[in-house]
């Protein structure tokens with residue numbers, strides 16, 4: 104055991120951070136689409152092509168979305184005689200390279216899903232013991248992104264702490280991707296169990312921080328012994344945000360899971376707040392809806408360039424909760440060029456008025472050593488990013504009434 108740990112430590116130090124090896128990947132949080140939230144196993148070549156077409160036709164590509172990703176269920180149930188992964192021939196009759204080629208022909212990137220265990224969460228062949236072989240296949244097919252899950256991992260229970268084994272399994276795949284030589288964005292999906300924000304920056308470009316998201320705003324706390332997805336606000340509050348944000352930055356991000364914007368019964372306000380929180384918290388923005396038939400309202404939210412700009416800001420500082428005033432949560436995010444973003448959320452069922460005085464206030468980000476002060480002489484301009492209109496300056500207090508789960512997001516600039 105000791106010898107193994109020593110070897111693993113050596114491997115870690117010798118290879119350095121993943122982002123260093125394939126420089127330029129995920130300098131800002133990843134933007135794209137993933138099949139799971141809407142389609143589950145109902146995926147095929149035609150779907151990928153139509154989604155890629157819509158990236159271009161709907162202006163999603165222009166807004167910054169780049170990766171078209173297949174989640175679980177793209178494989179056959181068995182590897183071939185040489186141990187290679189086989190795309191399901193009914194769903195992908197022309198193989199995966201043809202699918203990747205099509206996505207590339209649109210100027211986009213292509214992503215796949217696999218799992219560190221013996222089987223994926225849906226029961227397809229996992230990568231355990233086949234990491235280098237699978238990584239070579241991805242490189243051969245032209246894969247640009249790998250989401251790597253954590254189901255069916257009995258091997259993790261053989262000794263050591265869970266963290267050691269998870270870190271080892273993910274590091275093994277990282278090194279397999281290095282060895283295959285193709286720059287592949289590596290998204291770790293172990294749901295936050297071993298605190299991947301502590302070790303993830305050296306292993307992947309992003310790591311899921313929590314369990315699976317559902318299209319629900321409030322926490323889901325059923326005690327019925329069944330598995331349940333998590334609500335949007337449950338995901339936001341699951342871990343100490345100060346701990347998470349220390350780990351985030353260009354090349355390495357906390358992943359709050361694929362977006363549910365446009366799914367289920369989320370209201371307009373909830374969809375807006377969900378998207379803006381993911382943007383403020385520097386999470387990858389991976390759409391999880393059927394973009395081929397989304398409403399104008401959903402499209403407007405997903406393509407709001409001023410909100411996206413908060414997420415893609417080159418400073419890469421994740422927002423922090425500045426204050427909770429009654430039902431109103433106030434989140435702040437330092438931006439490049441001395442700008443700041445503030446999100447005011449009425450996390451309650453009743454309409455709530457808010458008057459926010461800027462003047463005389465000092466807002467401090469202790470983790471990243473940033474502060475913003477507000478005085479009469481050098482006010483900031485205040486811009487409402489949903490409405491796309493200027494609201495005056497910080498000389499005057501912000502006055503707004505917010506409905507249930509409604510937020511206001513403003514950008515301050517000099």
Ligand code: GLA
Nearest residue numbers: 139174175224225252292315
């Ligand atoms: C896990 C992941 C999900 C999805 C499914 C697929 O639950 O967390 O995001 O990939 O597996 O089976």
